[in-house]
Amino acid sequence: MRVKFWGTRGSLPVAATAGEVKKKIIAALEAANGRQFTSNSEIATFADSLPFAVVGSFGGNSSCVELIGASEEHVICDIGSGARPLGHAKLAAYGPGKPQTYHFFVSHLHWDHLMGLPFFVPIYIPGNRIVMHGCHPDLEAAVRLQMSAPCFPVDFSQIGATVEFDILEPGRDYEIAGFKVRAKLQLHSGDSYGYRFEQAEKSVVYSTDSEHKLENRAEQHTFIDFFRKADLVIFDTMYSLADAITVKADWGHSSNIIAVELCQDAEVVRLAMFHHEPIHDDAKLCSLLDETRRFEEITRDGRAPLEILSAYDGLTVEL
Amino acid sequence: MQLTVSQHASATIVAPVGRIDHASADAFLAQVQTLLATHGPDSPPLLLDFSAVDYIASVGLRALMVSSRQAKSSGGKIAIVALQPLVQEVFNIARFNLVIACFDTLESATKELSACE
Numbered sequence: 396m397r398v399k400f401w402g403t404r405g406s407l408p409v410a411a412t413a414g415e416v417k418k419k420i421i422a423a424l425e426a427a428n429g430r431q432f433t434s435n436s437e438i439a440t441f442a443d444s445l446p447f448a449v450v451g452s453f454g455g456n457s458s459c460v461e462l463i464g465a466s467e468e469h470v471i472c473d474i475g476s477g478a479r480p481l482g483h484a485k486l487a488a489y490g491p492g493k494p495q496t497y498h499f500f501v502s503h504l505h506w507d508h509l510m511g512l513p514f515f516v517p518i519y520i521p522g523n524r525i526v527m528h529g530c531h532p533d534l535e536a537a538v539r540l541q542m543s544a545p546c547f548p549v550d551f552s553q554i555g556a557t558v559e560f561d562i563l564e565p566g567r568d569y570e571i572a573g574f575k576v577r578a579k580l581q582l583h584s585g586d587s588y589g590y591r592f593e594q595a596e597k598s599v600v601y602s603t604d605s606e607h608k609l610e611n612r613a614e615q616h617t618f619i620d621f622f623r624k625a626d627l628v629i630f631d632t633m634y635s636l637a638d639a640i641t642v643k644a645d646w647g648h649s650s651n652i653i654a655v656e657l658c659q660d661a662e663v664v665r666l667a668m669f670h671h672e673p674i675h676d677d678a679k680l681c682s683l684l685d686e687t688r689r690f691e692e693i694t695r696d697g698r699a700p701l702e703i704l705s706a707y708d709g710l711t712v713e714l
Numbered sequence: 715m716q717l718t719v720s721q722h723a724s725a726t727i728v729a730p731v732g733r734i735d736h737a738s739a740d741a742f743l744a745q746v747q748t749l750l751a752t753h754g755p756d757s758p759p760l761l762l763d764f765s766a767v768d769y770i771a772s773v774g775l776r777a778l779m780v781s782s783r784q785a786k787s788s789g790g791k792i793a794i795v796a797l798q799p800l801v802q803e804v805f806n807i808a809r810f811n812l813v814i815a816c817f818d819t820l821e822s823a824t825k826e827l828s829a830c831e
C-alpha cells in the first residue's frame with residue numbers, strides 16, 4: 396500500500412510569499428558560497444544536499460490524501476484544495492476516455508476539507524463515478540451547497556460524473572475498494588470522523604481535525620484501540636500542547652505531544668504530522684518535526700522507536 | 715509518586731518525586747489544589763520543586779496548567795523550580811514555559827516572585 400499526500404495544510408490553503416522564497420534563495424547561495432559547478436547535474440546534486448526547508452516546501456494545499464492499494468478504484472481522504480492537483484494527475488494518467496471510480500472519505504464538512512471538489516476535474520467528465528463516503532447525514536447537502544449560487548458558478552446538478560453518497564456508521568467494518576474501512580467519531584465542532592483502512596496486513600489511520608481532552612482518559616483509550624499497531628497514523632498536530640489546552644482549547648485540534656503519546660501507547664509504526672498551521676513557514680514546520688522526534692526519543696522508555704515524518708504536498712509513503 | 719510539602723517564610727515548597735504520568739497526575743493535582751485552596755494574594759509563593767521529577771506526561775502538564783489557573787484566580791503565585799534537563803526539554807517542546815513560570819533555583823524564584831509584589 397502507498398499513501399500519497401496531495402494537501403497537508405490546515406484550515407485554509409496558503410502559498411509561499413516572495414519573502415519566503417527570497418530567504419530560501421539566500422540560504423542556498425550562502426551554502427554554495429565559493430563553489431564552482433560545471434554541469435546542471437552537479438547543481439541538482441548540490442540542491443539535493445540542502446535542507447528540506449531550503450530546497451523543498453511543505454506546500455499549501457488543504458487536506459487531501461490518497462491511498463493506493465490493490466484496487467483500480469481510487470481511494471481518497473478528504474477533498475481539500477489538494478484534490479485539484481490530484482484530479483489533474485488522474486486525468487494525465489487515464490485521460491477522459493477511461494472512466495474511473497473515485498471513493499472520497501470525508502472527515503467532516505468544514506470548508507477546508509471539501510473546497511477541492513469543484514476543482515477536481517474528473518467530476519465534469521461523464522462516465523466517471525464518484526462515491527462520497529462519510530458519517531455526516533448532511534454530507535450531500537453540504538456538497539451541493541458549495542456548488543450552488545452564490546458560492547460557485549457551476550451548480551452541482553451540472554457535473555457530468557455520477558455521484559453517490561454513502562453514509563457510514565462509525566464503529567462498523569466496511570469493505571470498500573479493496574480496503575477494510577472503519578470510521579470513528581472525533582471531537583471537533585460539528586463532529587469529525589477518523590478512518591482506519593486495512594489491506595494486505597497493512598493499516599493506515601487518517602485522523603485529522605480531532606481534539607483530545609487530557610482529562611478524558613477513557614476516550615483516549617478508544618483512540619489507542621483505533622490506532623493499534625497501525626503502520627501509519629496521519630494525525631492533526633496543528634497546535635503546541637500549551638495552545639491546545641489553553642487559548643485554543645475547544646478549537647478542535649491537537650498537538651505533536653498528544654500525537655506521540657497516543658502512537659506510543661498504540662504501538663504505531665509511523666506517525667505523519669498533518670493539518671499544518673497556516674502561519675508556519677517551512678523552517679518552522681521543519682523545526683517542529685525535529686522537536687517531535689526529540690520528544691519521542693526522550694519519552695521512548697524502552698519501546699520500539701516510533702518513526703515520525705511531517706507530511707508535505709507531494710510526499711508518497713510506501714508501507 | 716511521592717510528594718513532600720515544606721512551609722518557609724518566603725515560600726511553600728512542594729517537591730514531587732519520580733514520574734508525573736497517568737498513574738500519578740490526578741493525585742498530584744489534588745494535592746496541589748488542596749494547598750492552593752488556602753492560597754491568596756498575601757500567601758508566600760507556591761514553588762513546585764521539580765529537581766526529583768524525571769518524567770512528565772501531557773496529563774501532568776495539564777495538571778500544572780490547571781494549578782496555575784487556580785493560583786491566578788485567587789491572586790496567588792505559583793512557579794516551577796529546578797527542572798531536570800530532559801523535563802526542561804519537554805516543557806520547551808510543549809511550549810509550557812508560556813503557561814507557568816519556571817526558574818532554575820529556589821533562590822531565583824523567591825527573589826523574582828517577591829520582587830514583583
Ligand SMILES: [Zn+2]
Nearest residue numbers: 405406507604
Ligand atoms: Zn481542517
Ligand SMILES: [Zn+2]
Nearest residue numbers: 503505583604
Ligand atoms: Zn474542521
